[in-house]
Amino acid sequence: xxxxxxxxxxxxxxxxxxxxxxxxxxxxxxxxxxxxxxxxxxxxxxxxxxxxxxxxxxxxxxxxxxxxxxxxxxxxxxxxxxxxxxxxxxxxxxxxxxxxxxxxxxxxxxxxxxxxxxxxxxxxxxxxxxxxxxxxxxxxxxxxxxxxxxxxxxxxxxxxxxxxxxxxxxxxxxxxxxxxxxxxxxxxxxxxxxxxxxxxxxxxxxxxxxxxxxxxxxxxxxxxxxxxxxxxxxxxxxxxxxxxxxxxxxxxxxxxxxxxxxxxxxxxxxxxxxxxxxxxxxxxxxxxxxxxxxxxxxxxxxxxxxxxxxxxxxxxxxxxxxxxxxxxxxxxxxxxxxxxxxxxxxxxxxxxx
Amino acid sequence: xxxxxxxxxxxxxxxxxxxxxxxxxxxxxxxxxxxxxxxxxxxxxxxxxxxxxxxxxxxxxxxxxxxxxxxxxxxxxxxxxxxxxxxxxxxxxxxxxxxxxxxxxxxxxxxxxxxxxxxxxxxxxxxxxxxxxxxxxxxxxxxxxxxxxxxxxxxxxxxxxxxxxxxxxxxxxxxxxxxxxxxxxxxxxxxxxxxxxxxxxxxxxxxxxxxxxxxxxxxxxxxxxxxxxxxxxxxxxxxxxxxxxxxxxxxxxxxxxxxxxxxxxxxxxxxxxxxxxxx
Numbered sequence: 001x002x003x004x005x006x007x008x009x010x011x012x013x014x015x016x017x018x019x020x021x022x023x024x025x026x027x028x029x030x031x032x033x034x035x036x037x038x039x040x041x042x043x044x045x046x047x048x049x050x051x052x053x054x055x056x057x058x059x060x061x062x063x064x065x066x067x068x069x070x071x072x073x074x075x076x077x078x079x080x081x082x083x084x085x086x087x088x089x090x091x092x093x094x095x096x097x098x099x100x101x102x103x104x105x106x107x108x109x110x111x112x113x114x115x116x117x118x119x120x121x122x123x124x125x126x127x128x129x130x131x132x133x134x135x136x137x138x139x140x141x142x143x144x145x146x147x148x149x150x151x152x153x154x155x156x157x158x159x160x161x162x163x164x165x166x167x168x169x170x171x172x173x174x175x176x177x178x179x180x181x182x183x184x185x186x187x188x189x190x191x192x193x194x195x196x197x198x199x200x201x202x203x204x205x206x207x208x209x210x211x212x213x214x215x216x217x218x219x220x221x222x223x224x225x226x227x228x229x230x231x232x233x234x235x236x237x238x239x240x241x242x243x244x245x246x247x248x249x250x251x252x253x254x255x256x257x258x259x260x261x262x263x264x265x266x267x268x269x270x271x272x273x274x275x276x277x278x279x280x281x282x283x284x285x286x287x288x289x290x291x292x293x294x295x296x297x298x299x300x301x302x303x304x305x306x307x308x309x310x311x312x313x314x315x316x317x318x319x320x321x322x323x324x325x326x327x328x329x330x331x332x333x334x335x336x337x338x339x340x341x342x343x344x345x346x347x348x349x350x351x352x353x
Numbered sequence: 354x355x356x357x358x359x360x361x362x363x364x365x366x367x368x369x370x371x372x373x374x375x376x377x378x379x380x381x382x383x384x385x386x387x388x389x390x391x392x393x394x395x396x397x398x399x400x401x402x403x404x405x406x407x408x409x410x411x412x413x414x415x416x417x418x419x420x421x422x423x424x425x426x427x428x429x430x431x432x433x434x435x436x437x438x439x440x441x442x443x444x445x446x447x448x449x450x451x452x453x454x455x456x457x458x459x460x461x462x463x464x465x466x467x468x469x470x471x472x473x474x475x476x477x478x479x480x481x482x483x484x485x486x487x488x489x490x491x492x493x494x495x496x497x498x499x500x501x502x503x504x505x506x507x508x509x510x511x512x513x514x515x516x517x518x519x520x521x522x523x524x525x526x527x528x529x530x531x532x533x534x535x536x537x538x539x540x541x542x543x544x545x546x547x548x549x550x551x552x553x554x555x556x557x558x559x560x561x562x563x564x565x566x567x568x569x570x571x572x573x574x575x576x577x578x579x580x581x582x583x584x585x586x587x588x589x590x591x592x593x594x595x596x597x598x599x600x601x602x603x604x605x606x607x608x609x610x611x612x613x614x615x616x617x618x619x620x621x622x623x624x625x626x627x628x629x630x631x632x
Binding site for chain 2: 062065066068069070072073075076077079080081082083084085086087088090091094101147150151153155161163164165166167168170171172173174175176178179180182183185188189190193194197225229257282285286288289293310313314317318323326327330331333334337338341
């Protein structure tokens with residue numbers, strides 16, 4: 001059996017070699033350049049076939065290597081492709097369509113985007129998201145930097161304090177927002193109780209933390225509390241990268257704590273601060289659950305004073321089934337994140353240059 | 354010399370006072386949660402005088418929450434989802450990352466670019482088309498949808514690749530000369546070496562999946578498919594004044610995350626710091 005395949009193989013090789021020499025002769029005789037090129041291509045094909053037959057392997061070495069590499073990537077890439085890449089492409093297309101999810105799709109051009117300008121609920125959502133962002137980003141940055149500087153000192157129980165500061169970040173939102181709603185309860189909560197008993201704020205002017213314009217303020221306070229531990233860790237890593245000699249030299253020159261901060265810590269941390277601000281801004285743009293859980297009604301609906309962009313995307317898609325318009329709102333979110341990302345890349349490039 | 358010494362002491366005192374304030378701010382909500390979970394509805398808001406543990410602690414809140422809503426079901430669903438997602442994420446990400454970091458193959462840069470390009474893309478931008486697609490695939494209202502949603506993140510591949518690139522190529526090269534296949538190099542050399550990165554990924558994925566709200570909200574509609582976050586939220590909106598029960602449920606929902614966090618804490622802090630700086 002093996003002998004037979006062996007002989008058939010040698011016949012094949014002979015055939016191929018004959019075809020090869022014949023084509024090579026034809027190339028020499030051929031005058032037309034285009035035909036010549038075709039024949040040369042043919043020759044290389046014969047050559048690779050011959051090599052494969054002679055070495056007795058189905059795949060070349062590189063092809064085999066590629067296949068092994070792809071087999072490593074495939075499990076993740078297929079999932080990633082189907083559940084992330086395709087929906088992203090779909091999202092861009094959908095922004096220019098009108099669709100309710102079951103009836104035929106119609107092309108709308110820029111109409112969805114034109115509608116945005118006249119939509120008061122969208123404008124409120126955009127405004128609140130930006131106010132939330134403008135409040136949360138600097139406050140969280142300052143709080144986490146201060147926390148990092150304090151916890152970078154040699155103090156007893158440093159590890160415990162770090163863990164404590166970090167825990168709000170991993171704790172589930174539903175659980176901790178329900179505590180916050182109790183603590184800040186307008187009529188019964190301890191915060192307002194303290195304001196009433198110790199600061200003599202009259203009953204009728206006690207703050208309504210989760211309605212009206214105070215909503216966004218509550219969201220900001222809550223976010224600072226929840227996220228400062230996370231950014232503190234990033235700052236701690238930054239602080240540990242500052243060479244200790246700088247401080248020693250400054251101390252010898254008689255620079256006090258504030259001067260050391262101003263002339264050493266702050267400039268040395270500029271790239272960390274830049275990164276923290278970018279991350280914070282992007283995360284603020286994506287806010288949804290904090291708004292729904294702090295300010296949402298029983299079934300989670302938000303009024304114009306507390307609505308945010310992602311809530312509006314959700315509402316337009318899954319309550320009104322206006323998928324095209326919802327995607328147009330999503331594109332606004334995407335553009336905002338894109339701008340911040342481009343700024344980040346520019347900043348990094350400048351640093352590296 | 355004396356005044357310098359005194360200055361240092363004053364500084365220390367200020368630092369400790371600040372620390373104390375921060376610690377109080379950070380921990381008060383959790384202490385309140387613990388305390389309110391064992392109080393009756395009448396005692397919950399009493400702060401004058403405030404008692405941390407009421408004379409008759411109402412431990413029954415921790416029992417009642419399991420019967421008032423299908424809490425065990427929610428906990429079971431969430432555990433199932435979290436464990437499956439975390440395992441899949443670890444396995445597929447580290448697998449793909451090995452290839453990107455240590456193998457040379459065609460279209461490598463192109464494929465990796467696909468991952469990089471989406472890392473900055475917020476999920477909220479494409480969650481709607483993703484839902485439509487999954488509904489078409491018959492995944493609506495199935496736990497499998499959440500698995501598909503969470504298990505294949507660009508973030509995981511990126512994190513693992515960063516780590517693998519720090520492992521010297523010579524190590525793989527030597528193993529190849531010894532006749533190991535790529536799969537053996539991955540399981541015997543790379544995986545054991547990448548424990549810190551894997552631990553980081555475990556916490557990120559575990560915490561994210563356990564705490565996720567919007568994903569399950571979109572996909573899981575039937576009561577007995579809900580996760581603990583959805584279930585708690587549902588309970589809060591139905592019985593908004595049953596504070597003791599709400600707090601007891603909240604306490605319970607924090608325990609798994611707390612355990613995971615305390616176990617892997619060291620790695621987590623390192624992981625945040627390193628991914629943070631590399632951006």
